[in-house]
Every structure is written in structure tokens, then in C-alpha cells.
Amino acid sequence: MKVWLFHLAVLVALAVLALMLPAYHANNLARILMLAVFATGYNLAFGYTGMLSLGHALFFAAGMYGAALPVSLWGLGALPGLALGFLAGGAVAAAVGLLALRTAGVSFMIVTLMFAQAGYLTVIYFNQTTGGDQGIVLSGAGRMLAGLDMTQDGPRLMVALGLYAAGLLAALALVQSRFGRVMLAMRENEERSRMLGYDPFRVKLAVLAISGLYAGVAGAGYALLFGYAGAGFSGVQYSILPMLYSLMGGAGTVLGPLIGAGAMFYLIDIASGLTTAYLMGVGIALVVLVLFAPRGILGWVRERVLPWLP
Amino acid sequence: MGFGPFLLLAVMEGLVSAAVLALTAVGLSLVFGVMRVVNVAHGAFFMLGAVVAWFVAGHVAGPPVWGWLAALVVAPLVVGALAALVDISVLKRLNYEPEAVIVATIGVLYILEQAALMSFGPDARPVAAPFTLRLQLPWFGYSGYKLFVVVAAAAVLAGVWLLMARTRFGLLMRATQVDRNTARAFGINVDRVYAGTFALGAALAAVAAVLVVPISQVHYLMGADPLLLAFITVIIGGLGSLRGTLVAALVIGLSDGVISMFWSPTLSKIIATLLVALVLVFRPQGLFGAKA
Numbered sequence: 390m391k392v393w394l395f396h397l398a399v400l401v402a403l404a405v406l407a408l409m410l411p412a413y414h415a416n417n418l419a420r421i422l423m424l425a426v427f428a429t430g431y432n433l434a435f436g437y438t439g440m441l442s443l444g445h446a447l448f449f450a451a452g453m454y455g456a457a458l459p460v461s462l463w464g465l466g467a468l469p470g471l472a473l474g475f476l477a478g479g480a481v482a483a484a485v486g487l488l489a490l491r492t493a494g495v496s497f498m499i500v501t502l503m504f505a506q507a508g509y510l511t512v513i514y515f516n517q518t519t520g521g522d523q524g525i526v527l528s529g530a531g532r533m534l535a536g537l538d539m540t541q542d543g544p545r546l547m548v549a550l551g552l553y554a555a556g557l558l559a560a561l562a563l564v565q566s567r568f569g570r571v572m573l574a575m576r577e578n579e580e581r582s583r584m585l586g587y588d589p590f591r592v593k594l595a596v597l598a599i600s601g602l603y604a605g606v607a608g609a610g611y612a613l614l615f616g617y618a619g620a621g622f623s624g625v626q627y628s629i630l631p632m633l634y635s636l637m638g639g640a641g642t643v644l645g646p647l648i649g650a651g652a653m654f655y656l657i658d659i660a661s662g663l664t665t666a667y668l669m670g671v672g673i674a675l676v677v678l679v680l681f682a683p684r685g686i687l688g689w690v691r692e693r694v695l696p697w698l699p
Numbered sequence: 700m701g702f703g704p705f706l707l708l709a710v711m712e713g714l715v716s717a718a719v720l721a722l723t724a725v726g727l728s729l730v731f732g733v734m735r736v737v738n739v740a741h742g743a744f745f746m747l748g749a750v751v752a753w754f755v756a757g758h759v760a761g762p763p764v765w766g767w768l769a770a771l772v773v774a775p776l777v778v779g780a781l782a783a784l785v786d787i788s789v790l791k792r793l794n795y796e797p798e799a800v801i802v803a804t805i806g807v808l809y810i811l812e813q814a815a816l817m818s819f820g821p822d823a824r825p826v827a828a829p830f831t832l833r834l835q836l837p838w839f840g841y842s843g844y845k846l847f848v849v850v851a852a853a854a855v856l857a858g859v860w861l862l863m864a865r866t867r868f869g870l871l872m873r874a875t876q877v878d879r880n881t882a883r884a885f886g887i888n889v890d891r892v893y894a895g896t897f898a899l900g901a902a903l904a905a906v907a908a909v910l911v912v913p914i915s916q917v918h919y920l921m922g923a924d925p926l927l928l929a930f931i932t933v934i935i936g937g938l939g940s941l942r943g944t945l946v947a948a949l950v951i952g953l954s955d956g957v958i959s960m961f962w963s964p965t966l967s968k969i970i971a972t973l974l975v976a977l978v979l980v981f982r983p984q985g986l987f988g989a990k991a
Contacts, residue, residue, distance in 0.1 A: 441798050441801075443801075488976070488977070488980045489976075489980065491980050491981075492979060492980060492983060494797060494798065495737055495797045495798070495801070496979050496983055498737075498798070498801060499737070499930065499934065499976075499979060500976045500979045500980060503930075503972045503973070503975050503976035503979070504972075504973075504976050506927065506972045507969050507972040507973045507976070510965055510968050510969045510972065511969055513965055514963070514965045514966060514969060629805055632802070636802070664817060665816065665817075665821075666813035666814070666816045666817045667813075668809050668812070668813050669809065669810060669813035669814070669817075671806075671809050672805075672806045672807065672808065672809025672810035672811075672812075672813060673806065673810060674806070675802055675803065675805055675806030675809070676789060676803050676806035676807065676810070679793065679799050679802045679803045679806070680789060680792055680793070680803070683799070
């Protein structure tokens with residue numbers, strides 16, 4: 390109960406914040422929330438189940454193009470587009486998982502990286518449809534999501550907040566369920582959980598597919614909310630970012646990815662005001678985190694202040 | 700030009716890329732074999748070698764050959780020293796935990812790339828070839844330097860083999876590879892072997908870069924493609940098997956040269972990456988590697 394109240398309070402605080410923020414920061418918050426949805430799903434696979442994937446950009450891109458292509462090519466509505474992107478992310482993740490989960494550890498990382506790279510190259514190869522690096526710009530009717538105009542700051546932030554709230558509560562329910570315990574068991578000791586009668590392959594495949602659904606809806610939402618889908622979003626950088634957000638906020642915490650996404654977003658925002666080489670911040674953050682703070686911000690808080698945090 | 704000479708040209712181009720690929724992949728394979736870690740920053744070390752080569756070549760007076768020779772000495776030293784520093788200050792503190800090392804080397808990759816962007820800039824710059832000899836074949840002329848690259852790469856690889864098989868440091872590396880703890884128990888300074896191996900792997904990437912810059916150009920993102928290809932080579936050849944890596948480099952370099960002459964390079968890259976993923980899934984020991 391305490392856990393649910395705490396997270397509801399966080400969501401209420403976010404909603405209040407959304408109402409008070411000036412336009413520039415409100416826009417940033419919408420982006421952060423969509424990236425946080427992506428990272429929350431990544432964290433289910435990485436932080437809770439111990440699957441370090443380097444291929445989530447593929448699932449993000451599947452959601453992005455799964456929504457953007459039907460909307461721009463065939464004039465599909467934005468809401469069905471969002472649903473298509475959601476499903477596309479999950480389907481691609483399940484397909485990749487069927488193959489990639491035959492490996493583990495470093496091989497799993499490389500296999501997922503290779504699949505994502507093949508996906509990125511495919512987006513480039515079909516650049517007449519996908520627009521390649523130029524991408525697709527969505528406009529007009531394609532950005533009316535259930536009667537809300539996504540070109541307006543207010544409704545956009547509201548939808549982003551709604552998607553994040555749904556993602557957060559679903560993740561919370563998942564990790565608190567019996568299945569969530571099995572996920573942790575896979576992370577801690579796969580062999581022992583196999584001996585107890587669980588099938589690691591099926592559990593991990595299910596989690597990877599769920600994680601893909603998150604990536605899919607985040608990608609689709611990102612495309613529809615900000616009106617753009619491009620090949621850059623399927624590059625390896627977008628596999629690394631959710632990992633970075635999870636590590637920074639705290640791998641294996643429900644709220645960590647949001648904190649990590651926010652902190653990293655503003656870090657890069659400030660750095661890009663100073664230099665064009667703003668990705669330097671990403672590199673330094675990765676090295677420092679993995680060396681000195683492998684548990685991340687919320688992991689640290691949980692260790693010292695709030696031991697009941699999921 | 701008929702089909703025969705066209706194929707000959709493709710094979711020659713393929714040989715050149717195979718030679719460069721073998722040099723980069725051998726460094727990656729060495730590091731994986733001895734230390735059991737994947738160095739994602741390997742491509743960044745390659746790029747750094749090229750940038751250092753450009754810098755050195757620009758600061759040595761006289762004919763281009765002096766600048767190039769100076770680069771061939773300086774670049775591996777600088778890059779090797781930096782790699783040793785990364786090993787001691789980062790990887791060692793992570794206890795060579797494989798997944799943590801990948802995350803950390805991704806960080807190092809970004810740091811090096813962006814540092815190059817800040818200092819070297821976003822433009823591609825050329826480095827003069829040490830000599831301009833043109834071999835006139837009956838059908839087409841061919842750069843003598845490119846053939847020199849093949850010979851030089853073969854010489855360097857022979858040197859690596861001699862180092863591994865015939866010297867004391869090679870023996871220490873092989874002992875550490877077989878069993879880290881036993882090696883330590885026999886009084887081998889494993890920390891130093893690791894730092895040396897990591898530096899050697901990076902230095903080999905730098906040598907490859909110095910060889911390749913007169914053909915292609917120096918650019919701060921030039922490490923991405925070699926990294927991917929080196930990964931592919933090492934995996935196909937069997938992670939940690941030097942002989943397999945060499946064979947795979949020849950196969951991949953030649954087929955890449957031939958395929959990209961006839962098909963779109965993007966398509967051949969898609970096929971190659973998918974094949975690699977499938978090899979890892981269904982034959983994790985690699986095509987030529989022994990059972991792990």
C-alpha cells in the first residue's frame with residue numbers, strides 16, 4: 390500500500406510540475422517522459438531480469454516506424470498508429486528474443502547489437518520509404534491523437550504524462566507480482582531457478598517482449614508527439630541511452646529510469662550549450678557510473694533511506 | 700574491361716581490406732582471448748591512431764615518407780600508452796567483469812570520439828602516402844602503396860605470432876589466458892600482463908590505422924565500421940582464436956571486396972551482420988574455433 394501511495398504521489402507531483410513549468414521546460418519534460426517510458430521497459434529486462442541488451446534501439450525504431458509509416462503513407466489515425474507501434478515493438482522483441490536468448494552474457498549483448506545494427510542498416514537501405522537520415526515529418530491529421538492536438542504543448546505533455554503513468558503503474562504491478570519475483574530470481578541465479586522448476590528461456594522471453602512493448606509505445610509516442618521519425622533513432626546510441634538512464638537512476642528500481650532520463654537530458658542540454666561534442670558527457674557518465682556508483686541514484690537512496698522501494 | 704580483370708581488381712581491393720581487417724581484428728581477438736573482455740573502444744583506438752598519424756605527419760618536415768614513418772612509430776606508442784592507462788584506471792577496478800567492461804568501454808569510445816571532434820574537428824583530412832608508385836597492369840593501373848599495405852600487414856602479423864609463440868611475454872600471455880589464478884600463483888604479474896595485452900591490442904589497431912590513412916582519410920567517426928567488421932571477423936573466426944581470426948579476415952575481406960563491387964554495400968553489410976548474429980546463436984564457438 391505504502392508503495393502504491395508513494396508512486397501515485399510522484400505522479401501527482403509530476404502533473405503539478407507539468408502545469409507550472411514554462412513552455413521550454415514543459416517541452417523537455419514531455420521528451421523526458423517518453424524516454425523514461427523507453428528506459429522503464431529497458432530496466433525491466435536489464436535491472437530486474439539481468440538481460441543486458443544492446444539492441445533496444447531496434448524495438449524503439451520498430452515502434453517509431455510502426456506508427457509513423459502507416460500514419461504518413463496510408464493516412465491511418467494517430468491512435469491506431471500508437472497501438473500498432475506498441476505491438477510492433479513487442480513483436481520484434483519477441484522475434485529477436487527467440488534467437489538471441491539462446492545465448493547469454495557477452496554473446497547476448499553482441500547478438501542484440503548485431504540485430505539492431507542490421508535494423509538500422511535496413512532503415513537506411515529502404516530510404517525511399519523511411520526517408521533515411523532525413524526521416525519522415527508527420528503533420529496535420531496524423532498528429533491528432535484521440536481529439537488532442539499534438540502540435541500544442543499542453544495536450545502533448547498531458548499525453549506524455551498519461552503514457553508514462555500507465556507504464557509506471559504497469560511496471561510496478563509487474564515487479565510486485567509473483568512473476569516479478571521470478572524475474573529477480575533469473576537475475577540472481579538462473580541455474581538455481583531452473584532447478585526450482587522455472588523455465589528461464591520462457592521467463593526471459595516474456596520479459597523481453599514486455600520490454601519491447603514499452604520501447605514500441607515509447608517510439609510510437611515519440612514520433613507522434615514530436616512529429617518526426619528518423620534513422621538516427623534506430624542507431625546504436627538509442628540502445629545505449631536507456632541503459633545509461635537505468636544505470637544513472639538505479640538499475641532495478643521502478644522510478645530510476647525517470648530520474649536517470651531527467652538528469653541525463655539536462656546534463657546533455659547544458660553541455661550542448663557549451664560544446665558541439667556534448668556526447669562527451671554520455672561517455673564520462675557511463676565510465677563514472679560503472680566505476681563509482683553501479684547502483685545509481687535511486688539504488689543509493691534505497692540502500693540508505695527507503696529500503697522498501699521496489 | 701572484361702570480367703576477368705574486373706574480378707582481379709575486386710580481389711586486389713579485397714586483399715587490401717582483408718589485410719587491414721586482420722590487423723584490427725587480431726588486436727580485438729588478442730584482448731578477448733587473454734583477458735576475456737570485449738573492448739568496444741577498439742574502433743576508437745583505431746581512429747585515435749589515425750588522428751595521431753595525421754598530427755605527426757603534419758609536423759615532420761621533408762618528404763612524406765619521413766612523416767609517415769614517424770607516425771608508424773609514434774601512433775602505436777601513444778595509443779598503446781593510453782590503452783594501458785584505461786586498463787589500469789578503469790578495467791582493473793571493475794575486476795574485468797565482462798558486462799561492466801563493455802559499458803565502460805562504450806563510455807571510453809564516446810570520450811575518445813568526442814575528444815577527437817573537439818580537437819581534430821568534424822572534417823575528413825588526408826595523409827600523404829609515403830611513396831607514389833603506380834603499377835601498370837595490362838588492364839588498369841594499381842597503387843603500389845596498396846600492395847605494400849598487404850605486405851606490411853603480413854609482416855606485422857608474423858611479428859605478433861613470433862611474440863606469442865617465441866618470447867617470454869608471449870608465454871606469460873598464454874599462461875594467463877589458460878588460467879589466471881594459476882598464473883598468479885606461479886608468480887606472474889597478471890595485472891601487468893593484462894595492461895600489456897590491452898596496450899598491444901590497441902597498438903595493433905593504431906598500426907592498422909597508420910597503414911590505412913594514406914588510402915582513406917582521417918575522420919573522427921572512422922572507427923565505427925572497422926569496429927563492426929573486426930567484431931564480425933573475431934566472432935566468425937571463433938572468439939579468442941588467432942588463427943581463426945586470420946582465416947576469417949581473409950574470407951570476409953575478400954568477399955566484402957567482391958560483393959560490394961557487384962551489390963550495394965549497405966545490403967552486403969545487412970547480410971553480414973545478420974549472418975554474424977546467427978553464427979553466434981547457433982555456433983557460439985565460431986566457425987573455426989574449438990569447442991569452448
